[in-house]
Amino acid sequence: MTTTYRYSAVTADGRNITGKTKGTSIHSVASTLVDQGLEVQGVRAKRNWAKLEITPYKADRADVMHFSRQLSAFIRAGVPIADAIDLIQGEMKDKVLSGVLADMSESLRRGDSLAAAISPHSDVFPPFYVSVLRSVELTGQLDVVLDQLSQYIERDLEARRKIKSALAYPVMVMALSLMTVGIMAGFVLPRFKTFFDGFDAELPLPTRMLLGFTDIFTTWWWAMGLFALGFTTVMLTFGRTPRGRKMKHGFLLKVPLVGVVVRYAVVERFCRILCSMVKAGVPLPDSLRLASDGCNNAIFEQGINRAREEMIEGKGLAQPIADTNLFPAAVTQMLAVGENTGTLDDQLESMASYYEKELEYKLKQLTTMFEPLTILFMAGMVGFVAVALVSAMYGIFNQVEV
16 A cells, blocks of 8 residues: 655755655665665654544654664674564564564565664664664674664663753742642632722732733633644744754753753763764764764754864864864863874763763752742742732721721
8 A cells, every 4th residue: 555655865965855755665665765866864654644643753762772782682692683673573562663673674684784774764763873873784893883872872861861850840840830820810819809899999009910910811811822832833843943943952052051051961972972983983974973963952963064074174073173162172172182192982981971970960050059949939929929919908908997
């Protein structure tokens, strides 16, 4: 049965393109695109909204980590790759990754390489995953690289867990604050408004402001909800465009306190990926391209790609990286030491470990400052409501008594 597929690919002159085409399977579409001279980055079936076919295309990162580790062990033990994938697929609980592995096994048994088998599913794996396999498959170090990829994904998952853990309490307090305000504005304050209307008395300014907000909220709550939904949709859509992505990432880097955390996270990820690629014997220009893809920050991607072009022109690595003005001075100094002494992988590993610890410290600092600010925000809102209501009651009592 013919199905519509979306694809992303790279042309012969290096341009990234996307489009739609029809085919009977992912691999038939991928083969057609390869015949057209394109380097396939990803192929997936178009979702049919009319039939409510909402399929999660991203596999769980933890499952990708376990898959990489298991496949590395099987290859090291001499098990054929297709048989190893069949064994892993038989125990895989993630439906998305299980389907991908079944398709990869079929492709491998047709004679495709591992990189060719996994290329149509690059949207399921981390951005650099397929490119890494494509770069090192012929080096004979596939088991080593898969093990390094699993280690990187494990560290990335741990970093994400720490970030979520650090932000969980402040986010919960903020959500409770907004929920409290919503309940008071929607249910509690309107009853006070009815109570105050029964008295022919002038209300204090804070009370009038509070009741005015209540009137707006209870009358136009649907319009406010639609505006919030529309604004969020527009911002998310714009954020996926190249220009929107660049603006969003540039803004995050400039936000006080948050910008330092984002910068350290990107630097740690860059050092970790580049270290893994250098250790695996991937050529440095390719390693930089893969590290750039893995940064997940448009500003850093642009700077690293510019540094990569300068490095290819013979300007070395440390100075072009320093010229981007994106990396701390310690990074460029360590890169220079690694270039001069031939220990680039060791220096990168040291930097990755250092910035991993620094990131954890900065997260603790951010959380320490964010928690009291969140509590003050909640206390300020609740306090303003209390002052407005109490002052109104005292005012009414005094006017009635007179």
